[in-house]
Amino acid sequence: MEPIYLDHAATTPAHPAVIEIMTDEMANTFGNPSSIHAFGRQAHRRLEDIRQVIAASLQVKPHEIIFNSGGTEGDNTAIIETALSRKDHGKHLITTAIEHPAVLETMKYLESLGFEVTYLPVNEKGDLVLSDFEESLREDTILVSVMYGNNEIGNLLPIKEIGKLLKTHQAFFHTDAVQAYGAEGILPHEFGIDLLSISAHKINGPKGVGFLYKNDEISLPSFFHGGEQEEKRRAGTENLAGIAGMGKAVELLTASEKQQRHDKYGVFQQVILTQLDKAEIEYQINGNPKNKLAHILNIWFKGISSDLLLMHLDLQGIAISTGSACTAGTVEPSHVLEAIYGKNHPAIKESVRISFGLGNDEAQIKEFGNILIKTIQKIKQ
Structure with missing residues (x-):
């Protein structure tokens, strides 16, 4: 059998087309995207072309896509940097009891630094009750992190409704969309999402690569410190072959x-x-x-x-x-x-x-x- x-x-x-383009990329576009010579310029053009493909899938600006190592890094970046950079505005964070460990463990870390976290419950069907969220929202809430779709039971959470409630609130809105991106039509600008995490290996792309969407209207410090890659938003030489594989996987997700x-x-x-x-x-x-x-x-x-x-x-x-x-x-x-x-x-x-x-x-x-x-x-x- x-x-x-x-x-x-x-x-x-990995989709066969993903493997093919990654192999080609490693063989033919090996330059460092930050280098100014022809090899580097070629790599940089490929990087920006792929960024446009991914941005189009969410109907956002290319500049709002930050390439990284995947969902865990995206979640950590969005949550930790929002909390640390906005603690003067409040120290209250909201998430749910059914988040991925990349979110829950990050929230626990922030609790150890003195932040207060509300873990919203779900009902007997695994759904988040919107009134529970409304009751938990406070003036000093600076971040709401609610996953788009649950990775264990598959439940979709009320992202659009939360986005509407936060429209006039100071809190940034982050969603871990790792499990949902390959299945749902997600429009961050329309849904009021400020930050969104993605992993390529959940959509028939390679492991170890992903991206963080960050709304241009919000300010967020860099999580990594070093070089000036990703317009100083994420230090470290970009994994071009992996990013190309992710770009192909996204292209296939019409x-x-x-x-x-x-x-x-x-x-x-x-x-x-x-x-x-x-x-x-x-x-x-x-x-x-x-x-x-x-x-x-x-x-x-x-x-x-x-x-x-x-x-x-x-x-x-x-x-x-x-x-x-x-x-x-x-x-x-x-x-x-x-x-x-x-x-x-x-x-x-x-x-x-x-x-x-x-x-x-x-x-x-x-x-x-x-x-x-x-x-x-x-x-x-």
Whole structure:
């Protein structure tokens, strides 16, 4: 049996066109973009061409795109530099209990420096209740960081609504859009987003590269200190091959492509759920099926240890997960499921995440569903 990869929310395989352009870039455009000779000028032109492609995907100005190493750096830069540079305006920050560790751990760090952080709860479906946010907003709030789409359960958060509420407020608005960028049409200027983090490896691009969108209307110090790359906004020689790969991945993410993927992944979800229903497997979907990213399906299989299920599936060449790749391999329970159900709830140790992407087709999904059912039945014996 061919292996089946269904953990695209953790990372995605690079698209063949991405690999091709990166290989070409490394071979033919090796100059330092900061050098003034012909080799450097050639590299600089490529860098700026790609910046325009990425800016167009968000309908923002090229100058508002800062290339970096990925989502974690983007989150840290946006959150830490906003907090430290604006502490004279207040020391209150708002985020949610279901953020990626790149946000939550950064917030904990700022708490150790004397900042106050409000961690907004979610309801039983994993949704953020807007009234909770409104009640938490204060005059001394200087930053709101709310993810666009959750990486474990797929829920979409009320980004547009929060943007409207912050329109006349001093707080900067940051969103970790790492999981949502490849699936949703995101317009930072229209939605009131000041800062937005992206990782290329979630959209069939290379690992170790991403970008931070920063609205030109806000001021933010550089997180790194050194050279004057990225117009003094992010020191360090740019990873041109990686950036070129990311640019190609973005080019492939047209509006029609996003819609096709959304529809296809919706079919995949229904195929799996129909198979489970026919086999009379007891399960529950974690999160809100009517308000989520189509490529993520998080399921609670009642009475089945998620670790045991993953081990059995892995031995059969199938890759799914229990949640965030950044916490996998640890004994820590899912903070997202804890936020939904409370600590020590059985769903926390009996839930798995299935996520779709490049290379998956309906026949493969049906095969996965059959193996999943047989494995669950075997474990129950």
